[in-house]
Amino acid sequence: MSGNQENRIVRGPADWRGSVQVTRSFLPGLDEYVALLEGVWETGQLTNHGPLVTRLESRLRDYLDVDHLFAICNGTVALQIAIEALEFAGDVITTPFSYVATTSSLVWQHCRPVFADIDRESLAIDPAAIESVITPETTGILATHVYGFPCDIDGIGRVAEKYGLKIIYDAAHCFGARFRGRGMMRYGDAAISSFHATKIFHCAEGGAVTVSDSELAERVAYMRNFGHKGREDFHGIGINGKLSELHAAMGLAVFEHVEDIIASRRAVVEDYWQRLDGVEGLRFLKPGPEVDWNYAYLPVVLPDERAVESVRDRLAEASIYPRRYFYPPLHRLPGLEPGPSMPVAEEMATRVMCLPVFPGIEEMVVEKVASEIARAAAR
Ligand SMILES: Cc1ncc(COP(=O)(O)O)c(C=O)c1O
The missing domain is CATH 3.90.1150.10 (Aspartate Aminotransferase, domain 1)
Structure with a gap:
């Protein structure tokens, strides 16, 4: 900036x-994209966490100022993986003012979205409204930093701490944005991003889950890869949330700009x-x-x-x-x-x-x- x-x-x-x-x-120069694809033709590796995904993850980890970042096939699956990894189940408090994926991913994960109204000024979920709908059935909070502006991170954090709830931030709009000098995706127990073609930074389709806790990072890592633990063993149940090398190539080309x-x-x-x-x-x-x-x-x-x-x-x-x-x-x-x-x-x-x-x-x-x-x- x-x-x-x-x-x-x-x-x-x-x-x-x-x-x-x-x-x-935004489209990078075709030559820039093709230069990255040449590497794919050399190795023959199209997916399964190849060198381009690895390079992209490392660039994004630094740029977004996060501890652990997992490239995912899109922001919606990133949300589903975060919800699953944090074991949200039953009632999850969320915002009525976000893109449909924020709610649909909860429903797809068999959670019940419990809505809390937004603040008139920031248009982000209001911590007082969150507190007013907490019940013993509440298992977590899923809030969106709308338009790249932070939610009331302090207020939501206080409510979450008081009731022992975890927070996922839908940070799909926050690429490169910072709050108090730190990458916005550092906040919350987990955050997700979307790298859809319409976003500031994109891979045509893509997304990410970011976390600080190493144990949670391990869960996210296996969950996005079918639950695999090596070739013949499994940590648990997962999904296919991988980003392909072709999408990572687009991401690396766009990242330069x-x-x-x-x-x-x-x-x-x-x-x-x-x-x-x-x-x-x-x-x-x-x-x-x-x-x-x-x-x-x-x-x-x-x-x-x-x-x-x-x-x-x-x-x-x-x-x-x-x-x-x-x-x-x-x-x-x-x-x-x-x-x-x-x-x-x-x-x-x-x-x-x-x-x-x-x-x-x-x-x-x-x-x-x-x-x-x-x-x-x-x-
Ligand atoms: C706030 C928000 N959350 C989630 C998503 C879903 O991301 P994706 O389109 O990469 O699945 C989007 C994107 O479109 C979004 O704007």
């Missing part, structure tokens, strides 16, 4: 073609902030003094759902698609048993929109999006 941000932003042609989504996957990607996103985000500075009726989430943010998303809170829909519809006419992220709130997912309402999450799900941000976004797209946001806020 250093360097001359202004020079790094790539501006596209004035007449952009095709549609503009909320993000555009990650600082530039973050710097470029920062320039775009600051451009939006500047254009919309002082516009009444809008609220942007901004990093606090202890946070070194990664500019992973640009959420804006609009006055009401009508404003969100008006921006969505007007931008769709120009083939620009910001995203209502996160919508719907997760306690309303079909297939879940009906539970109490979550007033803050319900309201915020209708008012928050994530604006298009990616390296190389055309200036006229930023201009158009900003002017539609300002117009909707003024109505």
